[in-house]
Amino acid sequence: MASLTDRFGTENYEQRLKPMPPILVIANPQANRGRVRHRRAQIQRALAAAGARYDWQETEYPGHAATLAQMAGAAGYVTIAVAGGDGTVSEVVNGLMMADDPAVQPALAVFPCGTGNDFAAAAGFVDSDTQTAVCLIAGQSRAIDIGRVLLHADDAAHTRYFNNSLGIxxxxxxxxxxxxxxxxxxxxxxxxxxxxxxxxxxxxxMEIECVRHDGHSQTISGSIIMVSVGNSPRTGGGFHLTPHAKLDDGLLDMGVATAISKLRLLSLLPRALFGKHTSDPAFTLYQCRRIHIQCADGIPVHADGELLSAAAQKIEIEVLPGRLRIHDVRGNNDSSIKKKRG
Known part of the structure; x- marks a missing residue:
């Protein structure tokens, strides 16, 4: 199997004339303390059993997954399958968003190998490697939303995309x-x-201004301990902080927790695993199209489990409806897999 780097090389003309495998597997060998190394054979067996043609490319440095994803569509790949965790998936999504031609954007799939695997769970890529491999061959995909955040900290600004969640x-x-x-x-x-x-x-x-699902603006201000912005219900390996969030509704769900005692916060922790914390009056949910947050003293921000800033002072968030295509595993189950093999 040739690497993506080989495909772009000029020194191997014969290799570049060979048919392009439609699937690029981007594997992060560092995910979950090296779990991909133990899962590689299992994933490759599932791909082989499904009859998949693919290139397997392991990342070699931070940001490599984004670079590979950015080039993949132009190189002819129609699918990117991520073997890694939420951080690797997010890096791939950011690479796809930076590609020159959105019209040739590959569809995304995930072989979950990370610590939390929250996005994989929300998108349905958790039942089995065999099921995921078969859905790659079936080729059915669906459009989901992603979020875009513009951060301002210490007179510098940068943009990041997130596919699962953003926390403040x-x-x-x-x-x-x-x-x-x-x-x-x-x-x-x-x-x-x-x-x-x-x-x-x-x-x-903080001062929070959001454009709600109905187009009306709302301002929330005061002493706030946490803001959770969810494109999916799950974050942090299984906490349902935004339990009603959907990947494809054109909205971001925002949960705002006002300042309460540490003891009360501690009591909410187990309830948040099941989305039951929302009944507490200190936690309010909103459905938003855009969110602007200001915090003069600076506040930490993460996207998809990756720290973006330890002291952001201005945060601008918006939803990009239908901007990402993922393989649709909802119609593939074990019985359909057996029928295809038979």
Whole structure:
């Protein structure tokens, strides 16, 4: 199997004349402390059983997945399958958004190999590698929304896309803490990180202006401990902070938590695993098209589990409806797989 770099090379003319495999697998060998290395054979068996033609490309440095994804459509790939976690998926999505020609954007699929795998769960890529491999061959896709955020911090600004969630305040500080914890995975990693963060985190004065689903504007201001913006219901390995969010409704769900006691926050933590925290009056949900947040003192921000800034002062968020295509696994189950093989 040739790498994507080989396909763009000029030194191997005969190799470049061979038919292009329609699937590019972008694998992050560092995801979840090297889990991809253990999963590679399993994923490749599933692809082979489905009759998939593919190139397997492992990332070699931070940002490599975005570079590969940015070039993939122009190189002729019609599908990118990510073998990695939420961070790798997000990096690939950002690469796709930077591509020159959106008309040849490959559809996305995921073989979940990360710590949280929140986006994979929301998009349906969690049942089996075999099911995912078969859906790649079936070629059915659907359009989903993504979010775009413009951050201002210390007189600098930069743009980032997110496909799953964006968190501000306590949620982002928990991501910082989670990166320091070893030997834990999934939801337990984020539970422990959240408890540790609660001990010292302080709310911040924010002013939030959002354009709601009905087109009307609303302003929320005061002492706020957390803002969660969800394109999907899940974040942090299984917390349903925005439990009603949908990938394809043209909206972003925003949850705002006002300042409350640490003990009360701690009591909300297990309820947030099931989306039951929303009944607490300190937590309010909104459905938005655009969100502007200002915090003079600066506040941490993460997107898809990756820290964007430790002290953002102005945050501008908007939804891009239907901007990303993903493979549709909803019609593929074990019985349909057996029928295709038979």
């Amino acid at each position: 305040g306590l949620e982002a500080a928990t991501v910082i803490q989670a990166d320091r914890i070893q030997r834990l995975n999934g939801v337990m990693l984020y539970v422990v990180a959240a408890i540790r963060t609660l001990l010292h985190f302080r709310p911040a004065q």
